[in-house]
Amino acid sequence: MNIDESVFAYKLYEMEEQYGKLQCRIRTCERGGKDKIHSELERAREEYAENSMLLEEKARSCRSPAVARLTQVQLDYRRKVEELKKQVVSDLHSDESSPDEDKSEAGMLYAEFAMDFATLAMQQALISALSALDSQCLPDIDKADNRDNADNSGKADNGRKDYRKEETMICRK
Numbered sequence: 001m002n003i004d005e006s007v008f009a010y011k012l013y014e015m016e017e018q019y020g021k022l023q024c025r026i027r028t029c030e031r032g033g034k035d036k037i038h039s040e041l042e043r044a045r046e047e048y049a050e051n052s053m054l055l056e057e058k059a060r061s062c063r064s065p066a067v068a069r070l071t072q073v074q075l076d077y078r079r080k081v082e083e084l085k086k087q088v089v090s091d092l093h094s095d096e097s098s099p100d101e102d103k104s105e106a107g108m109l110y111a112e113f114a115m116d117f118a119t120l121a122m123q124q125a126l127i128s129a130l131s132a133l134d135s136q137c138l139p140d141i142d143k144a145d146n147r148d149n150a151d152n153s154g155k156a157d158n159g160r161k162d163y164r165k166e167e168t169m170i171c172r173k
Contacts, residue, residue, distance in 0.1 A: 008129055085110055
C-alpha cells in the first residue's frame with residue numbers, strides 16, 4: 001500500500017495543504033507591505049469563519065455521538081482561544097508600554113503559542129494514527145516477508161521491497 005492508498009491519505013493531504021498555506025502566506029507577508037498583510041489576514045479569517053460554520057453544521061447534523069462530541073471539542077477550543085487572546089493583552093500590560101504595544105506583543109506571543117500548539121497537535125495526530133493502525137488487523141509485514149521468502153525459495157518479493165523503499169523515502173522527508 002502506498003501513501004496515496006492509506007486510510008489517512010486525504011487527511012495527510014489536507015494537513016500538507018494547510019501547512020503550505022501557512023508557510024507561503026507568512027513568508028509572503030514578511031516580505032510584503034501592510035496591504036498584503038491585511039489582504040492575507042482577511043482571507044485567512046474568512047477561511048477560518050467558513051471552517052467554523054462547517055464544524056458547527058457538522059456538530060448539529062452528525063448522527064454519530066462520538067463525532068459530534070469531537071467536533072464540539074474543536075468548536076469549544078476555538079471559542080476558548082478567542083477569550084484567551086483578549087485576556088492575554090491585559091495580562092501583558094505594564095506601565096512602560098502603551099495599549100498598542102501590549103496588543104502587538106500579545107499577538108506575537110499568541111502566534112508563537114499557536115505554532116507550538118500546532119506542533120503538539122501534529123505529534124498527537126501521529127500517535128493517534130499509529131495507535132489506530134496498530135489496533136487494525138493488518139498483516140505483520142515482517143512475518144509476511146518471512147513466509148514469502150520461504151514460499152519463494154529465496155526469491156525476493158519485488159512489490160514488498162518497492163513498498164519498503166517508498167515507505168523509507170516518505171519517512172525521511
